[in-house]
Amino acid sequence: MTPSQPHQPTLSELTGLTPLSATTTCRDPQAAYSELRAKWGQVAPVELEPGINAWLVLGHPEICQIVRNERLFSRNPHYWRLYAEQVVSPDSGLGPMMFPRDNAYFSDGDKHRRLREPLDDGLAGLDEHKMSRMIRAACTELIATFAPRGTADLVTEYAAVVPMLAVAGMFGLSTDLGHQLRQALIALFGSGADSQAGNQNLERILTNTIQARRADPSDDLATAFLRHPNLRNDFELQQSMVLMISAGYETTTTWIAQTLRLMLTDPRFAGRLRGGRLGIDEALDEVLWRDPPMSNMPARYALADCQVAGQPVRRGDALILGFAAANADSRVHTNDPWLEVGNRAHLAWSAGPHACPAQRQGRMITRIAVDTALHRLQDVVLSVPAEDITLLPSPWTRCPASLPVRFTRTGPIPHA
Numbered sequence: 001m002t003p004s005q006p007h008q009p010t011l012s013e014l015t016g017l018t019p020l021s022a023t024t025t026c027r028d029p030q031a032a033y034s035e036l037r038a039k040w041g042q043v044a045p046v047e048l049e050p051g052i053n054a055w056l057v058l059g060h061p062e063i064c065q066i067v068r069n070e071r072l073f074s075r076n077p078h079y080w081r082l083y084a085e086q087v088v089s090p091d092s093g094l095g096p097m098m099f100p101r102d103n104a105y106f107s108d109g110d111k112h113r114r115l116r117e118p119l120d121d122g123l124a125g126l127d128e129h130k131m132s133r134m135i136r137a138a139c140t141e142l143i144a145t146f147a148p149r150g151t152a153d154l155v156t157e158y159a160a161v162v163p164m165l166a167v168a169g170m171f172g173l174s175t176d177l178g179h180q181l182r183q184a185l186i187a188l189f190g191s192g193a194d195s196q197a198g199n200q201n202l203e204r205i206l207t208n209t210i211q212a213r214r215a216d217p218s219d220d221l222a223t224a225f226l227r228h229p230n231l232r233n234d235f236e237l238q239q240s241m242v243l244m245i246s247a248g249y250e251t252t253t254t255w256i257a258q259t260l261r262l263m264l265t266d267p268r269f270a271g272r273l274r275g276g277r278l279g280i281d282e283a284l285d286e287v288l289w290r291d292p293p294m295s296n297m298p299a300r301y302a303l304a305d306c307q308v309a310g311q312p313v314r315r316g317d318a319l320i321l322g323f324a325a326a327n328a329d330s331r332v333h334t335n336d337p338w339l340e341v342g343n344r345a346h347l348a349w350s351a352g353p354h355a356c357p358a359q360r361q362g363r364m365i366t367r368i369a370v371d372t373a374l375h376r377l378q379d380v381v382l383s384v385p386a387e388d389i390t391l392l393p394s395p396w397t398r399c400p401a402s403l404p405v406r407f408t409r410t411g412p413i414p415h416a
C-alpha cells in the first residue's frame with residue numbers, strides 16, 4: 001500500500017455503483033463478484049444504501065493485509081467519516097451491523113486485547129463433552145416438536161433456533177430462557193417498534209444471570225466472565241455476554257441452513273455425504289468455502305489516505321470484507337476437489353486479531369445440528385421446488401428464509 005495518487009475520484013464522488021446487496025441476493029454471487037473484479041480490480045466501490053458508498057475488498061491477500069494491519073485499518077466505526085458526520089441516518093438498516101457498541105468487536109489495540117482475552121479464556125474453559133450433550137438434547141427436543149407432523153421448516157423451526165439455545169446453554173441458561181433471549185434479540189436488532197422492549201428483556205435476563213452466578217458460581221461462561229480480571233464492571237461483563245450471544249446467532253444459523261439447503265437441493269453433495277464419501281466436517285468446510293455464513297463482513301475504517309489494490313482509499317472510508325469473493329480467489333483455491341482436501345485457508349472466520357474466537361464451538365453446534373437432522377429425519381425431502389427457496393434480504397449473508405421439508409418418520413437419536 002502506497003500513498004494515494006492525485007486525480008482519482010474519491011469514493012463519495014462515484015455514482016451509479018452496484019448495491020452491495022446485489023452480490024448476496026442474486027442467483028450467482030460469484031458472477032456478480034467477477035463482474036466487479038473485471039471492472040474495478042480487487043477492490044471495488046459499492047453502494048451500501050443510496051448515497052452511502054464503501055469499498056468492497058474482493059481479493060484474499062488484500063483482505064488479509066487489511067485485517068492484520070490495525071494501525072492503518074480500524075474496527076471502530078467512530079472513524080467512519082459518514083457515521084461521524086451523521087450522513088448515515090440513525091435508523092439506517094446498516095445500524096445493527098455497523099453502529100458502534102462498547103465491546104471487543106468494535107475496539108482496536110490494547111482495549112481489544114483486554115476485552116478479547118475473557119472471550120478466549122472463557123471458551124477454552126468450557127467442558128466440550130457437556131456442551132455437545134446439551135446441543136444434542138436441544139436439537140432432539142426441537143425435532144420432537146415437529147416430528148409428529150412429518151413436515152417442518154428447517155430454518156425457522158430448527159436452524160434459527162439451535163444456535164441460540166446452544167449459546168444460551170454455554171452461559172448456563174435454561175432452554176426456556178434461551179427462547180426468551182432469542183425473542184429479545186430479534187426485537188432488539190430488528191429496529192422495529194418493539195426494539196426497546198427487546199433491549200429491556202435482554203438486560204433483565206443478563207442481569208439476573210450475573211446475579212445468580214455471583215451467588216452460586218458454576219462452570220459456565222457467565223461465571224468465567226465474572227471471575228475474569230480484565231472485565232472491570234458489570235457493564236463490560238454484560239456487553240461481552242451480548243457480543244457472544246449476538247455474534248454467534250446469525251452466523252451459526254446461516255451455516256446450518258446453508259448446509260441443509262445443499263443437502264436438500266444438490267444431489268451430488270447429498271449423495272457424497274450420505275454415501276460416506278464426504279465426512280460431515282468436510283461437508284461443513286465445503287460450505288465455508290462456497291457460501292461462508294458472512295458473505296460480506298463489515299467493516300474496517302481507513303485511518304490514513306492510502307492505495308489498496310490501486311484504489312484511492314481515503315481516511316474515514318469504510319472497507320467491507322468480501323469473504324465469499326475472496327474464497328473463490330484463484331490465488332488460494334482451485335476447483336480440483338483432490339487438491340482441496342484439508343485446505344482451510346478460507347476466510348469464513350476472518351483472520352488477524354478479530355478472527356472468530358468461537359471456531360470450535362461454532363463448528364460443534366453446526367456439526368451436531370446437521371448430524372442430528374440427517375439421522376433423525378428419515379427420507380427427508382424438500383416439499384417445494386429448489387428454485388422456490390428464497391433468501392432473507394441482507395447485504396451480509398445468504399441465509400435461506402425457509403426450508404420446507406417432509407419426512408416419513410424419525411430415526412434413532414445419534415450418540416453424543
Ligand code: HEM
Binds near residue numbers: 106249252292350361
Ligand atoms: C458458526 C459460525 C460462525 C462464523 C462463520 C463466525 C464468523 C466470524 C467472523 C468472520 C468474525 C470476524 C469478524 C471480523 O474480522 O471483523 C467473528 C468474530 C466473532 N465471533 Fe464468530 N462466527 C461464528 C460463530 C460464532 C459463535 C458460535 C460465537 C460465540 C459463541 C462467535 C463469537 C464471535 C465473537 C465474540 C467475535 C468478535 C471477536 C473480536 O472482535 O475479537 N462466533 N466471527
